[in-house]
Amino acid sequence: MKTLVATLILSVMLSTVVSMAKDKQSVLLKVADDPTISFRILFNSGSQNDPSGKEGLAALTAAIIAEGSTKNHTYEEILALLYPMAADVSEQVDKEMTVFSGRTHRDNLDEFYALVKEILIEPAFTEADFNRVKKDRLNYVQTTLRYSQDEELGKESLYEFVFTGTPYGHNEEGHVKSLSSITLDDVKEFYRTHYTRENVVVGLGGGFDSEFAEQVRDDFEGLPAGEVAAVPAPHAKAIDGVQVEIVEKDTKSTAISFGFPIDVERGSRDYYALAIAISWLGEHRSSFSHLYQVIREERGLNYGDYAYIEHFPYGYARNFPPANVARRQQIFQIWIRPVPNETRVFAFRAALRELQNVVENGMSQADFELTRKFLKGYTLHYAPTTMMKLGYALDDRYYGIEEGHWALFAKMLDELTLEDVNAALKKHLGYENLKAVFITPDAEGLKKALVNNDPSPITYASDKPAGVLEEDRSIVRYPLKVKPENVRIVKIEEVFEG
Amino acid sequence: MRLFLLSWAVVMLSGFTAVAGSAAKRFFPYPYENHTLKNGFKSILIPMKGSGLVAYYTVVRTGSRDEWEPGKSGFAHFFEHMMFRGTQKYPASAYNRLVAEMGAEANAFTSDDLTCYYMVIPTLKLETAMDLESDRFQNLSYEEAPFRTEAGAVYGEYRKNLSSPMRLANETLLNTTFDKHTYRHTTMGFEQDIKDMPNMYEYSKTFFNRYYRPENCVLLVVGDFDPAAAKPMIEKYYGGWQPGYVPPQITAEPPQDGERKIDVTFEGRTLPLVWIAYKGDAFDPSDKMVVSAYLLGDLAFGENSEISKKLAIREQKVESIDGDFGFSRDPKLYDVYSRVKDENDIAYVIGEIDKTAEAFRTTPVSREDLEKTKKRSRYSYLMSLDTPDRVGSVLSRIVTLTGGIEAVDQFYATMAELTPEDIQAAAQKYLRKERRTVLVLKGAKS
Numbered sequence: 038m039k040t041l042v043a044t045l046i047l048s049v050m051l052s053t054v055v056s057m058a059k060d061k062q063s064v065l066l067k068v069a070d071d072p073t074i075s076f077r078i079l080f081n082s083g084s085q086n087d088p089s090g091k092e093g094l095a096a097l098t099a100a101i102i103a104e105g106s107t108k109n110h111t112y113e114e115i116l117a118l119l120y121p122m123a124a125d126v127s128e129q130v131d132k133e134m135t136v137f138s139g140r141t142h143r144d145n146l147d148e149f150y151a152l153v154k155e156i157l158i159e160p161a162f163t164e165a166d167f168n169r170v171k172k173d174r175l176n177y178v179q180t181t182l183r184y185s186q187d188e189e190l191g192k193e194s195l196y197e198f199v200f201t202g203t204p205y206g207h208n209e210e211g212h213v214k215s216l217s218s219i220t221l222d223d224v225k226e227f228y229r230t231h232y233t234r235e236n237v238v239v240g241l242g243g244g245f246d247s248e249f250a251e252q253v254r255d256d257f258e259g260l261p262a263g264e265v266a267a268v269p270a271p272h273a274k275a276i277d278g279v280q281v282e283i284v285e286k287d288t289k290s291t292a293i294s295f296g297f298p299i300d301v302e303r304g305s306r307d308y309y310a311l312a313i314a315i316s317w318l319g320e321h322r323s324s325f326s327h328l329y330q331v332i333r334e335e336r337g338l339n340y341g342d343y344a345y346i347e348h349f350p351y352g353y354a355r356n357f358p359p360a361n362v363a364r365r366q367q368i369f370q371i372w373i374r375p376v377p378n379e380t381r382v383f384a385f386r387a388a389l390r391e392l393q394n395v396v397e398n399g400m401s402q403a404d405f406e407l408t409r410k411f412l413k414g415y416t417l418h419y420a421p422t423t424m425m426k427l428g429y430a431l432d433d434r435y436y437g438i439e440e441g442h443w444a445l446f447a448k449m450l451d452e453l454t455l456e457d458v459n460a461a462l463k464k465h466l467g468y469e470n471l472k473a474v475f476i477t478p479d480a481e482g483l484k485k486a487l488v489n490n491d492p493s494p495i496t497y498a499s500d501k502p503a504g505v506l507e508e509d510r511s512i513v514r515y516p517l518k519v520k521p522e523n524v525r526i527v528k529i530e531e532v533f534e535g
Numbered sequence: 536m537r538l539f540l541l542s543w544a545v546v547m548l549s550g551f552t553a554v555a556g557s558a559a560k561r562f563f564p565y566p567y568e569n570h571t572l573k574n575g576f577k578s579i580l581i582p583m584k585g586s587g588l589v590a591y592y593t594v595v596r597t598g599s600r601d602e603w604e605p606g607k608s609g610f611a612h613f614f615e616h617m618m619f620r621g622t623q624k625y626p627a628s629a630y631n632r633l634v635a636e637m638g639a640e641a642n643a644f645t646s647d648d649l650t651c652y653y654m655v656i657p658t659l660k661l662e663t664a665m666d667l668e669s670d671r672f673q674n675l676s677y678e679e680a681p682f683r684t685e686a687g688a689v690y691g692e693y694r695k696n697l698s699s700p701m702r703l704a705n706e707t708l709l710n711t712t713f714d715k716h717t718y719r720h721t722t723m724g725f726e727q728d729i730k731d732m733p734n735m736y737e738y739s740k741t742f743f744n745r746y747y748r749p750e751n752c753v754l755l756v757v758g759d760f761d762p763a764a765a766k767p768m769i770e771k772y773y774g775g776w777q778p779g780y781v782p783p784q785i786t787a788e789p790p791q792d793g794e795r796k797i798d799v800t801f802e803g804r805t806l807p808l809v810w811i812a813y814k815g816d817a818f819d820p821s822d823k824m825v826v827s828a829y830l831l832g833d834l835a836f837g838e839n840s841e842i843s844k845k846l847a848i849r850e851q852k853v854e855s856i857d858g859d860f861g862f863s864r865d866p867k868l869y870d871v872y873s874r875v876k877d878e879n880d881i882a883y884v885i886g887e888i889d890k891t892a893e894a895f896r897t898t899p900v901s902r903e904d905l906e907k908t909k910k911r912s913r914y915s916y917l918m919s920l921d922t923p924d925r926v927g928s929v930l931s932r933i934v935t936l937t938g939g940i941e942a943v944d945q946f947y948a949t950m951a952e953l954t955p956e957d958i959q960a961a962a963q964k965y966l967r968k969e970r971r972t973v974l975v976l977k978g979a980k981s
Contacts, residue, residue: 073918073921112848113844113848113849116838116839116844117839120838120839120907120908120911121907121908121910121911121914122910122911122914123910123911123912123914123915123918124914140918142914142917142918145914165851168851169847169848169851172851172876173854176806176854176876179804180804180805180806180978181805181806183804184698184803184804184805184978184980185698185699185700185803185805186698186699187698188695287802287803288697288698289694289697290691290694290695290697322642323640324619324631324634324641325631325634325635333688333691334684334688335684336684336687337683337684337685337686337687337688337691338687338691339688339691339694339695340688340691340692340694340695353695356640356642374691374695375691375694375695375697376691376694377694407632407635407636408635410635410636410638411635411636411638412638413638414637414638414639414656414657414660415638415639415640416638417587417588417638417657418588418640418655418924421586421588421922421924422921422922423921497683497684497687498683498684498686498687498733499679499680499681499682499683499684499687499733500680500683501680501684502680
């Protein structure tokens, strides 16, 4: 224990990256004096690789690996071995990639790594593990997501709505019907074809030595050979007008998400130009967000309002996005946290109006300068730990960003001008062609209000400044342009069902 | 980590008193210094070189526990929101602008025993942060209109949680198991009190004057900074803060008079939830019984426990079962919860929990299992302390319970001495039906 204390004192040096080595099959991030070692073992397959009718297979396979037995140990035994190390192996599946991550103190490295290797290279895929994990995941979709996470439900529904008919057109967890149809043989087959030596990238971070890294690379070289067939890029269909999906549910407040696909990839100049504008418009969980100021701070309608140009799963539970959810196509998205049902149309209008303002008029010079200052400090918070730095290094490899995303971001903050940012806003964003999802009761009432473009008057419990009331007059009648044929109503029981 | 109350004597000395922990018996891995100003304001300085960042945590040792007046539940949390509404020197817009210019990650959180405000900032901005934070803690000023608007945002925060069955379970359980103590309401507060918040402008000033005082607040500065430079800054910015803390009039909870049961229906679909809450004790890092209880929760009901392996893995009756025997300033609860897969198995699961409690009362755990649990606790704690922000966040709880961070070393020193008999004694004391409330939550739709 004395050793432990002594070594952890040195963790003050965590931010000192000693070296970074990347090749086709590995990313090695050595960090001076980090007494821990972080693993991120990534496979270049995700839910886009799910066979038709078996949506959810990639995620189920990964979950059984992370929460199942190996050829040498039952799952119970694995838990018992990991327990004193305070370590675990967890999985994350997105459209394009699956990553297994875990972190251990170097005191326990050999013991921990032996388990990581076993879990990934020698999974047992027992019937009992399969039944347990599959049932848990069905419960998540059928019960938790539908009935107790309205905000995530709205976002997941929006992604399906936008990417319908493409390899990105279903949620990672799968639908009740498809998940129910998956057999243990499907899982084994998915593992056999996707967990191959050509498809793996070994990520290591922290206080490991070169010999250890070599050993890990060799071990994963031992996976069976096999190229994975390329999945066509998603290419979401262009959206014509404002298309609305109302998920009807008996709820006291309304969750709203809306957006549209964009073709801007991390690493490009336009990405960073847009990132500056979107930070100003809606930095996640930050009062810096302009939408937050307009809807929450000035009007008190909800808990927060944000905007995104990259996928950000489980935003209600995180201040910063996870790594390794890299995608070939992203959506621009605005997230309005639950508002009182009677203000749902007003809040939607307020956000749309702000979007129109920024697209048409661009940012002001003052806001641009302030946002640059803000981001120079704020970007330091995205990857403070070795585990997160390693995650971003893996994403850099995916996007082909040689100098690293955060270094490039810092450079772009110095280089980009207001004109660059405003040009990117005009080029990539709009406000007339988009898809919106409402989780709300009285779907017909909402449809009518949207289609008829009825004014949405608002009252407050307190006096408001003249400027806010003046702005309200414009929000209340902000033109909605929703055609009746572009509104579909879905019952909650039907969401993620078939 | 949750907390405890150890009477924290504020030493009124002139200038700074510096207390540097002796390295000999230390478990907490970083060097640190304590300083207390004449007005009772304590700061804990923890340098961690290398990141270029500083975590600046102001812990107010007041949470929903301190809401003792009827109709005022949820006020500590609501007040957390008002702290962002500005002062004469830095109105909200100026405050927001300066925080933005620093690129700070700035936020706050409230729980039963504390309200905590934090900023993570680049090192060069330490004095700006101190200027801003010390100003709002001493000179907060807002009009009634923004006060009423903020009440709307707080109701919005309550609303976003409405679709969660855990929110309903938590509210109901606390209200059932406590009769007198303020722990009977959640940190968000009773809904009727939240609705009435717009009308409490005058009371909000009283609340600020009572609790936002130097002797009730502790500053944690963690990260890449020089303590020698920080000390005169603290004197400059906080030295003029007037003491005047008024303690809350909290009624002690009488001993529970027998087992309580409550069934709840969630208006939606959910897996059934079984939540058994045993009355616990206040945190005390040197009390073997309290530290034993903490390990007991993990040994008896944690991920590696026999009941978890049996019900979750072998029999697949539950999605999960867990034990959280945490820390609180006054005696609170030691919780066991389980998400059950089938309503018909609820009685069986409760029966298995009873059998587990009985087994731990009658038979000592193996020494090997106990040592593994201690080892897990140590690694888990130390590995959590890897960035200035996480150090600040983890320590904020121990600070509110004890007024300092020495309790970390005390806690692990006590833990090192525990024997299987100590764990058994804790099971005999706490895992008793007359001390518990059994809540069963089911969905209205199945």
